[in-house]
Amino acid sequence: MSVENRAPQTVTVTGAAGNIGYALLFRIAAGQMLGEDTPVRLRLLEVPAALKAAEGTAMELADCAFGLLDSVDVTDDPAQAFDGTHHALLVGARPRTAGMERGDLLQANGGIFGPQGRAINEHADDAVRVVVVGNPANTNALIAQQHAPDVPASRFTALTRLDHNRAVALLAAKAGVTVEDVDGVTIWGNHSATQFPDLTHARVRVDSEWKPALEVVDSAWTDDEFIPRVAQRGAEIISVRGASSAASAASATIDHMRDWALGTGAGADGSARRTSAAIVSDGSYGVPEGLISSFPATSDGGEWKIVPDLAPDEAALPGAGERLAATVAELESERDAVKELGLV
Ligand SMILES: NC(=O)c1ccc[n+]([C@@H]2O[C@H](COP(=O)([O-])OP(=O)(O)OC[C@H]3O[C@@H](n4cnc5c(N)ncnc54)[C@H](O)[C@@H]3O)[C@@H](O)[C@H]2O)c1
Numbered sequence: 465m466s467v468e469n470r471a472p473q474t475v476t477v478t479g480a481a482g483n484i485g486y487a488l489l490f491r492i493a494a495g496q497m498l499g500e501d502t503p504v505r506l507r508l509l510e511v512p513a514a515l516k517a518a519e520g521t522a523m524e525l526a527d528c529a530f531g532l533l534d535s536v537d538v539t540d541d542p543a544q545a546f547d548g549t550h551h552a553l554l555v556g557a558r559p560r561t562a563g564m565e566r567g568d569l570l571q572a573n574g575g576i577f578g579p580q581g582r583a584i585n586e587h588a589d590d591a592v593r594v595v596v597v598g599n600p601a602n603t604n605a606l607i608a609q610q611h612a613p614d615v616p617a618s619r620f621t622a623l624t625r626l627d628h629n630r631a632v633a634l635l636a637a638k639a640g641v642t643v644e645d646v647d648g649v650t651i652w653g654n655h656s657a658t659q660f661p662d663l664t665h666a667r668v669r670v671d672s673e674w675k676p677a678l679e680v681v682d683s684a685w686t687d688d689e690f691i692p693r694v695a696q697r698g699a700e701i702i703s704v705r706g707a708s709s710a711a712s713a714a715s716a717t718i719d720h721m722r723d724w725a726l727g728t729g730a731g732a733d734g735s736a737r738r739t740s741a742a743i744v745s746d747g748s749y750g751v752p753e754g755l756i757s758s759f760p761a762t763s764d765g766g767e768w769k770i771v772p773d774l775a776p777d778e779a780a781l782p783g784a785g786e787r788l789a790a791t792v793a794e795l796e797s798e799r800d801a802v803k804e805l806g807l808v
């Protein structure tokens with residue numbers, strides 16, 4: 465079907481005037497998220513103080529003369545921003561500031577993600593896809609989902625694709641191969657320092673032959689360097705760059721939404737390509753049902769699906785099971801905290 469004949473898809477980006485928003489919007493308008501045959505209608509949601517900056521971004525979007533860009537609307541009204549939306553990218557969040565307790569942070573984000581969830585419930589397209597990027601991403605996604613009782617829970621997800629991409633890049637560099645020569649990495653659990661980047665079912669292609677990753681890199685490097693480096697990469701970027709990751713976070717958000725909407729497809733050897741996504745648990749792998757946790761995942765272009773039979777292999781990496789349990793326990797404690805605060 466030609467571009468002229470396709471109905472535009474509405475994409476809402478919150479926090480549109482922020483750093484990730486600026487790195488995200490131009491790529492969406494260029495067709496990198498929904499494909500080069502799908503026109504997009506952009507809705508930019510911001511707080512009143514940042515509306516002028518968002519208007520400036522909208523002016524630049526117009527100046528790019530993107531063939532796929534149908535329209536850009538800027539608003540501070542969630543009802544307008546989510547009206548009929550097909551793709552909701554929830555980036556804007558309240559960052560933790562000096563002296564702020566964890567409860568204060570959750571409360572402040574509850575004030576953002578509760579109303580946005582409600583607005584999605586009332587105004588979004590029935591088949592809306594939501595990804596939460598703003599931290600604490602998994603729990604913010606849970607808050608939004610709990611305020612949208614008419615939207616299937618599976619339509620709310622959180623971003624762990626950045627952690628996944630970081631893990632793939634670090635393993636490829638250590639093994640001396642390209643990222644195309646790595647597959648089967650999984651990020652489990654929370655987008656936080658407790659996450660478990662798991663190599664126990666990963667493979668690396670060396671000299672045209674696929675080998676278990678843990679035969680190519682040793683378990684000491686995995687335990688002492690790989691896992692902590694991936695889990696703390698966000699903090700490392702903040703300390704080196706002086707600001708939270710922005711372009712890489714935007715790129716991972718595009719990867720997550722594109723794979724969800726268009727499918728994960730086949731991997732390097734023709735088998736189903738899997739990635740990592742924080743999606744609602746159906747109880748798989750001992751993760752309590754309803755938590756939004758990162759899993760090995762595929763999409764056929766409809767729903768994300770949790771890939772079975774990939775439990776962390778304790779024999780290949782002693783302590784793997786405990787690592788999964790620890791990150792899930794953190795998600796449970798965040799869920800309990802927001803319940804106590806009356807946010808879900
Ligand atoms: N999940 C991930 O992998 C990942 C990676 C990097 C950053 N992040 C998180 O993404 C978030 C955004 O990062 P950033 O660098 O773009 O921050 P930023 O401070 O540059 O931008 C955030 C924007 O959100 C806006 N905002 C705040 N409340 C809003 C609301 N209620 N509605 C609409 N907009 C609102 C702010 O005005 C601001 O323009 C942060 O929470 C950050 O920690 C997540």
Ligand SMILES: O=C(O)C[C@H](O)C(=O)O
Nearest residue numbers: 599697698699701708709
């Ligand atoms: O913003 C942060 O705290 C870090 C971010 O989530 C990241 O992983 O880069």
